[in-house]
Amino acid sequence: MTAADDDADTKPHYHGHRARLRTRFLESGGAGIPDYEILELILFGVFRNGDVKPLAKALIAECGSLGAVLSAAPERLMKVPGCGEAVIAALKVTREAGLRLLKEDAMQRPAISNWQALLDYCRAALQHEGVEQFRILFLDRKNQIIADEAQQRGTVDHTPVYPREVVKRALELNAAALILVHNHPSGDPTPSRADVEMTRQVRQAASVMGIELHDHLIVGRKGHVSLREKGLI
Known part of the structure; x- marks a missing residue:
């Protein structure tokens, strides 16, 4: 086994996933990206390292959809292991930004x-x-x-x-x-x-x-x- 092979074996299974997901999102403009991966992208800003896919999928399983996750009460979100104050803040900021964009469009005319x-x-x-x-x-x-x-x-x-x-x-x-x-x-x-x-x-x-x-x-x-x-x- 070469040194390169040994290095590859020690890397976590999600190595490079963040960069690949960001690139795919930017190239597609979000089209075709499933809800849990959108949540992953949001969670990247909370967790600098590690695999956030399990948390993203657990949030979807608890609430049912991306919109429901973003709108859920903090008490409900806290039921999901790994979902703390920083995660909830990131989710609520994302929802508020989206609402403000829609409200701005609605009030322009x-x-x-x-x-x-x-x-x-x-x-x-x-x-x-x-x-x-x-x-x-x-x-x-x-x-x-x-x-x-x-x-x-x-x-x-x-x-x-x-x-x-x-x-x-x-x-x-x-x-x-x-x-x-x-x-x-x-x-x-x-x-x-x-x-x-x-x-x-x-x-x-x-x-x-x-x-x-x-x-x-x-x-x-x-x-x-x-x-x-x-x-x-």
Whole structure:
């Protein structure tokens, strides 16, 4: 056996993997790279050496998908051996950067003429949330988004919404229109009877003050539903 052969035998099985994965990612722009390898690339910044593939695959196994990993509560991530504060920070920074990019795209043009970008942002922000979150997009007279605010966080199947508080905040911002957005942690975005009734209450309260309710979007892992498209507004 030569010295070169002996040296090759002592190298870990993942020797050169990081460089190869980075090169493959840069050359492909990420196309065709599986979720666990995207996680590996993120984890390279946390662990300077060693094989991070087992941790990446364990995170996917625990949460189900890359998006679910990035959106998971820290308490859930901590269940995975090897996932500590530094890993969680890296995952959350990655998610926040992606959300800010989508939000920037959504806010560049009037919401009504930029609907797909708005949907992409809302789905990325809410589809993996473990509890219901109710958000409001406040628009000016040109339908430009002037504020995006989380109004309430509820339980796994209920979020209290108070039409008077929604309208009060719209008046404070001098908003001319609203888009309501909330998620269904069950994954099914089908509106409930309570969703429909609450939407009608908000619409009625807003119309008294000359504020238009454009839509109410319900987001789930299985897609989204527009109450306006369903004829429920």
